[in-house]
Amino acid sequence: MIGKLPAIETFALPNGLQVAVVHRETAPVVSVQVWYHVGSKDERRDRRGTAHMFEHMMFKGTAHVRPDAHTQSINGLGGYVSAATDEDATHYANTLPAEYLEYAVKLEAERMRNLLFRAPMIDAQREVLLEELREQSASPLAKGLEGCLWVAYQKHPYAWTASGNAKDLAAITAEDLKRFYDAYYEPNNALLVVVGKVAAADVKASADKWFGGIAKANEPPRPAAVAQEPPESARRREVAEPGQIGMTLVGWHIPAARNKDIYALQLASVVLGAGDSSRLKLRLKTADPKTGRSLAFEAGMDAIVREDPGMAIALGAYSDPAQADAVEAAIFDEVGKLATRGTTGDELRRAKNQLQSSLVFSLESAQGLGEAIGRSWILTGNPGAFLRDIDEIDKVSAADVQRVARQYLSSDHATVVVFPPKAR
């Protein structure tokens, strides 16, 4: 056991709304969050960006709340709001003094079913999203990652991210949004998370009072369920349009969050590509003593854990076009070495400490703990799964890491996407 971890109380309302509560004595603060089990993987292929657009619309007026008044009133109480969308989930968080718990619950219940779809607001938010997309297209990393996913997923909607697509965003109508809202913004597709200096009984009373009157809806459609990605039988390799910097990404399909191998895969990713003493960073970023030059100016690896099978992606970024092949070869070489020779005790200890501490540190704030609960529910259906993760990480052995590297990170079924640097 790593130490004392929070205790989570869960219950459900008759309309299907799941509720998770953590009582904490640390500060008189509460984080009230609603996690909707809807992300970009639930979008139509010709309406990419709907989930993200929705997240924006949720601040822009409901039947009983003026545009932006939700944010302004929480700020006025000394609190703050945020929201985020990814492939699997969309969530809304209000963190404020604990005595205003009920007000935050009331505001969230209001926007769960009373959102207004007004043309000027839709058009304004569409413009904001298009501007975000333009900004993002200037980021080589985001562009690289999008490119890699698009090649790696031939069937599953993880082929695109929540940022959306300009053409699809332009085509989204008020009717599309309304359909999406009615399908996914329903109590039986959501988790209410409350973390802070509040009593579970008060949370239950507020949830009953404000969410209890909302009717249960039909089960939402799950387009990804019928678009499972077939196993990758051979290596895919694509050379994309040149970018400002050179970037080679190598991706491997990994199992879904519920699979136990995910812990060893996360540790393998840290050993290979997180922290200055990780293998890929040392191999790609260290200068050759003879030439004084390194293969790449940035390198790393991450295991993207998702509800459905995700990806582990390694990358190297460089400015000399002649380095592209060497960077790719070095990535495969380092991953291959992990599969054939395994990891050292020191490396594994570092990886475990890093994974566990980043998780535990994030639980220190009410919002961070609420988000860990919400994410766990989305990924596994269990709001407390992250608590088990902390212990499961401890149990992983060096042999497990070597085995998953061999099993999942084989060069034979990797996806390689190369963005050569523009010639200068």
Place this chain on the structure above:
Amino acid sequence: MTMRKLLVMSLVVACGPKPAPAPIPMLPGDGDAHVVKPPPVKQAPVADPWTGRGDLIAAPAPHPPAPIELPKIQEFKLSNGLAVYVVKNDHLPVVAMQLAVRAGRMHEPRARLGVSELTADMLVKGTRQHDAAQLAKAIDVAGGTIAADSTFEATLVSCTVLARNAGTCFELVPEMITQSTFPDAELTKMREMLIGTLRRRFDDAGTLASAHAQNLLWGQDHVRGWINSEQSIAAIKRDDVVAWHRAWFVPGNALLVVTGDVDAKKLKGDLERTFGAWRTGPVPPTPSYPEPGLSGSRIRIVDKPGQVQTHIRIAQFGIKHDDPRFFDTLVWSYVLGSGSPGSRLVKALREGGLTSTATASFDRNVDRGSFVASTAVRTSDAALAARRMLGEIARMAKEGPTQEEVGAAITSLAGSYAMRFQSVADTGAALVGAELHGYGWEYLTNFPVAVGRVEVADSRKAASEILDPKAYVMVLVGDAKDLEPQLKKEGWRYEKLSFTDPITAPIREPEAPPDAKAIAAARKLIDEAIAAKGGKAKLLGMKALKMTATGTTTIQGQSVPVEISRVFVLPDKMRIDATLKPPRAPNDVVVSIGVSGDTGWQRGPDPKTGEPMVADITGAGLASVDFERWREPELILLKAADPAAKLQVAPDETIEGKSYAIVKLRSPFGDVDVALYIDKKTKLVGRMSYSDGGNAENDDFAEYRDVGGVKFAYKRTSTGAGRATVLDIKTVEVDPKVDPQLFAKPAAR
């Protein structure tokens, strides 16, 4: 874990409500104010589903602010006098350790601005037991974070780890504090990093505006008015860092806070063991400066050509943290400039779409700090925005906040205060702040209650006493050609600086009395260097020199091949021809310079037309030429050997594995010192360096070869201010035949 965050972050689109897109800037000539036009067609009112409704969700009635309940604090002192505060909190298996040393900007000597920052940065760069890489690895393996930084009042070191790895913090933090070695190589890198940060300030008009506002308000004789420059950072040597650390880093001048899942009983013994070696010593007196007065307004334009937005700062003097009007001031300052849509500055500037971002705040320090109102607007709106800000400041001074505004401010200030106590490190930081300012735990717990007690009348009184609408400084960082007509139209008098001007005038320290032993050592080094170069007789015998070279010159990242021919006839004739070969340009660019005595000319393409042109070199240009002739690398050792030369020995430095003895030679040009780096093995000069307006200029010399009994460097690299030139010398001729016409001013073609 940077890459983990980077990758994942890029897949999650995290948002709050988005700011409105920036309005399209008006171009000169845009607009239709002088065009006769039909009356505007009345727009149908946009249907608003909320107006006139009684069933909208209203914000709840505010709860009266209550004290914050915080865990118990255990206090003790170690035998060397270090004050320790322990806050046990085991809700998560995390431990944070924060050490504060009362050594910050306010304690720095004027001649060593930046020494507290540089020292803090160096604490993680090497100890007697671990080098920088080993320290980084130790914390990396523990999965924790460790950081050191300096503020106006203190240097702070913090370390956070999982409780099972608490030993890592308990060992590393004391080691960093008591066993720092400040290695030269790391210091050089860190200095360059800080200088890089300062250079980036030139691209950041907001930071530049804030620095100028402090300087203009506090002046050149108060520590708050002093702003770091490249020159001030470049002037800090290892000896300064060591002396600073030795003087201020003593246990009686520090406090340690440990928070989280700790074994409080065992802790004292552990800390005695790890901090026990920290030597005690007297705490130096804190420097104090007379506060400048402020009567009337002072306005400074900082000209940044091409800057689209103008950043505006309006500053006055603030209050001390222990001022009885502190909480009253917190409230009116929130009303004026919290930045929320209802705050007065935002409301005033939103009208007509000037901007929706404006703030006002005051420093909370042991001594009086500043009150600063800030915004950024289109340059064409700058004077209008500044006038509106002044208007709001005047209105606040005259009328103060309303009852409703005070109520809203109290709710938000008291409510947001609790957000600061969520992590164990948050709690530690709050306690460090309270202790540094001489407050206790009760101050932290009762803060919301104290805010809640503010009465409208008191807040109004504080605003009227503290804000003086007629005495302020204003800084505008923007394009002066567009700003000056606006300020003139307003009838405002102003001073104007360039954005590249040093903000704090560099000062020279009083010269130390000559140390006969040090001078003798310097002369010995120079004599050895002359002998290695070829001997005094050979050098004195040279009447002229001609060199040709090829290489590349890189300016702002653009590399261009170059060929150079240089002729120098003693004592004062020089001709340089440089042929630049830009990769995609159809023709080479040839630039020539000729000087003779106190006249000179330059030939090259006209920057506007590209046509060849010849111009005289005068004024500052000629002064630069004089300096170049004086520091001629082949002869500068003779200048240093002159019995009247002012010499100093600087500490040895190691560059790329080579060890150099350093002699500084005072030039006759504005008291600039040229440092001669003498290779301790070969005794040849490996580098000449000097500082030009805060920019370090280095000329490196390598691959020496013998030409007629004199050693010449065949590889030369010159770097400084975003430019680098690398040259391979092709030919060297001593006493060549030179046509006197070479120095005469030519025709344009």
